[in-house]
Amino acid sequence: MKRVVIFISSGLAALLIILIMASALSNIGLPAHSQTVDRLSQPEKARLTEFFHVRQTLGSAVWPGWGDAGIPLVVYNETYAFLVGYPGSPPPDGWVKAPQNKQQGGPWKPVSGDTFNGQVYYRQHLPASGETPQAFTVRVGxxxxxxxxxKEWMTISLTNQLRQDLPAPLRPIxxxxxxxxxxxxxxxxxxxxLAHESFHAYQGIVAPERLAxxxxxxxxxxxxxxxDADLQAAWQTELDLLQAALxxxxxxxxAVIAQQFLQQRQQRRQEFGLEGALADYERQREWLEGLAKYVELEIWRRAAATPxxxxxxxxxxDPDFARYAGFEKRWAQEAAQMGRMAGDEGDGRFYYSGMAQAVLLDRLLPDWKEQAxxxxxxxxxxxxxAVAERQSGR
Structure with a gap:
């Protein structure tokens, strides 16, 4: 028996060494910069093309009016920002960050010798100060x-961030x-x-003061x-109720579980003194990021389910495109992740609690988007x- 244990242990150790070596060898070829920097590569163009296509085809079924709105894209890598789908020519300089109304960037110039689906698109060097449009919405004029x-720069920059955050001995392997x-x-x-950020732009179009x-x-x-550990426990109860309602x-x-969620939320705020500005903070972030998270998932669901x-x-x-076949897996992952957000510091939990409420409203109050x-x-x-109408039998 002892020999068997030694044999198994030796085998596992050898397997671990092989995996470490394989990982280290794989890391040698990790890209340090975008393969194409001064223009959009064909894979990037293909992804943007699909985004415009799916939003125009299914977007207004996801949210009335969103699919028809003229919303261009600003995408950027380590050196350039690109403006795609802008409805006028030429575009005004730079971009304006919301809600600060801060003007950034410089002149947009047509990308020489290249087009996006036969149309002119624009670029500019990112400022030397390091400012970027970031992942949100901006105004061009x-x-x-x-x-x-x-997507390419997202992959590279996240890899770089992971490498920086790891202890030095782990970085190579x-x-x-x-x-x-x-x-x-x-x-x-x-x-x-892209749909998530595009919906932020739509919020800016329809309700700019609310977005600000x-x-x-x-x-x-x-x-x-x-x-606060007790507050985290109370939040956990809320998130558990949302999971159960879904x-x-x-x-x-x-409807019954949704009512329990609302009662738990009211009790939590009273118990921990989260009225006024802090309760408003929760509601505002759920409206902003929860709705965008909902749109992000709903466009995927409809792309997968629409005959x-x-x-x-x-x-x-594109070998990385699965034609939206992975929606059910993605939904299960997101629903499970929501249950792990009670101890998370930052507003990430509001993405999930807002998204979950939106999905419940689809079931309980079909016309809710007209008011949202x-x-x-x-x-x-x-x-x-929605709960009150169910209770009254309407």
Whole structure:
């Protein structure tokens, strides 16, 4: 028996050494910069083409009006920002960050010798100060645009960040490719990330004051008692109730659990003194980021479930594109992740709690989107209305 244990231990040790060596060898070939820097590569163009296509085809089914809105894209790598789908010519200089209304960047210039689906697109050097459009929404002149890194640079920059955060002995052997695959996924996920930021642009078009207020509310982050263990436990109960409501088998059961969630939320705020600005912080971030998270997942769901939907031909040769077939797995992962957010510091939990309320509203209050962008209407208010109507039999 002792020999068997020694044999197994030796085998596992040898396997571990082989895996470490394989990971180290794989890391030798990790790219340090984008393969194409001064223009959009064909794979990047293909992903952007599919984003415009899926939004125009299914976007207004996800959210009325979003699919028809003229929303260009600003995507950037380590050196250049690119402006794609801008409706006028030439575009005004730079971009304006919301809600600060801070002008950044310089003149946009047509990319010489290249087009995006036959149309002119623009670029500019990123400022030497290090400013970027970031992942959100910006204005180009008066036009709201979605902004995000290119997928290639997202992969490289995240790899660099992981390397910097690791202890020095682990840096050469850490399986970066596997980690990045788990964190970023394939082109399906990237397209839906563009949808997330594009919906922020739509919020800016329809409700610019609300977007500014919701983004400004993040100033309360430093005042929020993230580390309070009792508050984390109360939040865990809330998130557990949201998970249970999402998993409910009937609308009646969904409404009952949604009411329990609302009661738990009210009790938590009273018990921990989270009224006023801190409660508003929760509601604002759920409205801003929860709705965008909802759109991110809903466009994926509809692309997977809509009979006859055909992705853009440009993406057909992309080995990282699964034609949205992985939605059910993605949904299960996101629903499970929500249950792990109670102890997370920062507003990440509001992405999930807001998204979950939006999904519940799809089930309980079909016309909720007509009100959701109106002034002073928050997701929990709409959910209260939905529960009350169910209780009254309407």
């Amino acid at each position: 008066t036009t709201w645009a979605a902004s995000l890194t290119t 850490f399986p970066y490719r596997l980690a990045i695959c788990l964190l970023i996924g394939g082109s399906d996920l990237y397209v839906t990330m 207020a919701a983004e400004t509310a993040v100033r309360q982050e430093n005042n929020y008692p993230w580390d 998993a409910a088998d009937s609308e009646g059961e969904t 006859g939907y055909e992705p853009a031909a440009a993406l057909a040769g 962008l109106a002034d002073d209407v928050f997701l929990e208010d709409l959910l209260e209305t």
